[in-house]
Amino acid sequence: MVKHLRKPHDLGGSEAGPVDRxxxxxxxxxxxxxxxxxxxxxxxRQMLTVDELRRGIEDLGPGAYDKLSYYERWISSLxxxxxxxxxxxxxxxxxxxxEVEARWTVDRERRP
Known part of the structure; x- marks a missing residue:
């Protein structure tokens, strides 16, 4: 029998602690x-589907998946x-x- 290797997002049946609601x-x-x-x-526009977003998030891998926040995963996948x-x-x-970094640097330098 082949052992199923779980991806980092697959938490079904695992103890994950309480959910903050x-x-x-x-x-x-x-x-x-x-x-x-x-x-x-x-x-x-139909450039992207929710299924593609989910696939992209699942493909991030354990290192990125565990370290990124919810919306960081979204923007990485997008x-x-x-x-x-x-x-x-x-x-x-x-x-x-x-360009954005340069703009932020200038703004930061202008602050008192």
Whole structure:
């Protein structure tokens, strides 16, 4: 018999402790990630499905899956899938991230 190897997201039957059911405030960036997912998966654009998002999250691997927060997993999966589909390139993302970093650096230096 072949032993089934579980992926990090497969917690069925495992002791994971109590679930915190308290509401919590979402950070602005988390709300943006949710909005991005809604936009790319809407009826008009259809760039991504929830199933693809889940597959991308499951493919992150144990190191990333365990260390990333819920919305960090989402944005990682979204990014990887949009790159796979050719919607955006790694170079485009790198350039944009550099622009944002430069803007944040300038803003930080201007603060008293």
């Amino acid at each position: 308290n509401e919590h405030a979402h950070e602005p960036w988390e709300k943006r990630v949710d909005a991005i997912m809604r936009l790319v998966s809407d009826e008009k 990014t990887n899938i949009l790159i796979e589909k050719g919607v955006v390139t790694i170079d485009e993302l790198g350039r944009k991230m550099s």
